[in-house]
Amino acid sequence: MSKPEFVVELGFIEQAPAWKLRSKFFPSKVGGYPAWLALKDLPTTEELFCRRCKNPLVFLCQLYAPFHHKEECFHRTVFVFVCRDPDCCQDNDASNIRVFRCQLPRNNDYYPPEPAKEVEADSHTPGAEDFNNLCKVCGALGLKMCGGCKVARYCSKTHQAFDWKAGHKTECKDPGSVGQKSTVSKFLFPEFEVELEPEEVEAGREKSEAEVMREYEELLRSGRPSHQDEDDEDTENDLVNMASKETDKQFQKFRTRIKDYPDQVVRYDRGHDPLWVSSQNKPTDIPPCPHCNQPRQFEFQVMPQLLVHLKVDNTGRSIDWGTVLVYSCPDSCQTSRPYVEEVAFKQDYSPISSVMRNN
Ligand SMILES: [Zn+2]
Ligand SMILES: [Zn+2]
Ligand SMILES: [Zn+2]
Ligand SMILES: [Zn+2]
Structure with missing residues (x-):
């Protein structure tokens, strides 16, 4: 993502074959399994727990966002996870969301220095499954094994129980069929590519x-x-x-600004101000980077339009947000572990704007 000064990059949903969204192509994407960047030392099971219900989160999206001026960040991806339980979704509270960044230099243990050819053959390798057992349900580290078939792996008892009901009960008797992923879609969000394009704001279009x-x-x-x-x-x-x-x-500024690109699901604007959905409930206490102590900066935001593509239940209560802001270390500082947790902030519509948002 080349980023000229002061240009916001907008992310749009695109259909793409699953093989194009695997680790080796450094995708920006929504849904499916995470396409891990560093393929070892993945976030721990506990790091991927919802802070509210303590159940595992589901992968929401990842953005490939290298820092071109920094060799350690030749590859860099930010991952966002969210709890699927609507009860964990509270206004202006991001305890149901967690964010991780990961970076690699051009010469690293996993990928050749030149970009891989965009072909389907061998697209799955290298992948995190080459180095780890991954949870069949969520694609995170799967340290637990099904005692029946001794093939299926899970991050947690919760996902084992989920998969048992979703079909593993039958599958378990025929270990050869395990891993066909047929039961998995019930948990994961639908998978799409996210394409980033610069936002064009016409001169004089900023309204008085x-x-x-x-x-x-x-x-x-x-x-x-x-x-x-x-x-x-x-x-x-x-x-x-x-x-x-x-x-x-x-x-109103929010609505005006997104009018020309109503389908945007992400705004990437590192180091600048987010596009707020409300003048209320702005963050006041984003903690500094615990590794280098610098104040974290805004990096990107997930827009409400993404909810449309997630097929979350629209009739009853469902997960929701005005916008999800991601704050990260301004230097993307190097740490001993490849996955570093950053900070999410959820801003919801103030009561008055939530009444109008459907207009
Ligand atoms: Zn939860
Ligand atoms: Zn899992
Ligand atoms: Zn089994
Ligand atoms: Zn830092």
């Missing part, structure tokens, strides 16, 4: 504050509350009243 405010007020007047059990008209009046006192210009 007055313009933004006017649009915002119009929007409020046309706003319909999404909760059907409330009195629509009263709620609408409340909204307009609320807007005159406590406006959320930030949300």
Whole structure:
């Protein structure tokens, strides 16, 4: 990803054959198994636990984001994991999300210094499964083995139980069939490539504050509350009243900025300001990098549009976010372990903007 100064790169979902999204091609992708960069010393099972329910997270996305000025970061990928349990998803709280960065120099133990040919043959190698047993359900380190077939591996009892119900009960009697991954899709998100392109913002397109405010007020007047059990008209009046006192210009800026590229699922803008979905609940206490003590910087954000592609349940309660911000070490400092945990921050819509977001 070459990154000219001050240009935001936008990520879009693309269909791609699974073989193109494997480790050796350094993909940016959503869903499926993680395509680990360093193939040994993967994050531990505990590091991939949800901080809230203590169950294993599911892989959400990874972005290939090398630092061109730094030899140790010739290859660099940031991985995002999330808990699938909607009960762990709380407003403005990222304890159901964890983020790891990984980097490798051009000359490393796994990949040749020149890019691999984009062909399907041998696309699976090298892969983390060459060096580790991986959990059949989530693709993370699988230190536990099924006592029946002694073939299936799992990161945790939770995933073993999940897989047993999802079909391993039958499969286990026929160890030759284990590893056909047929049961796995029930846990993983659908897999896509993420293609990054520079955002083009036309000169003079940045709107004046007055313009933004006017649009915002119009929007409020046309706003319909999404909760059907409330009195629509009263709620609408409340909204307009609320807007005159406590406006959320930030949300309108958000909408204006993404209007030309409504399908963006990621914004990569390292070292700059995120695009906030609300002027409320901005992070105030992102901890510094524990390895070099420098303040972490914003690196990229996952946009709400990604939720559409995840096939998460839309009718009942489901996992959700306004935006997920990733903060990382500004130097991507070298540490003794290849996978380094960084910080996620989840910003949700303020009450007033959540009412309007469907407009
Ligand atoms: Zn959880
Ligand atoms: Zn697992
Ligand atoms: Zn088994
Ligand atoms: Zn650091």
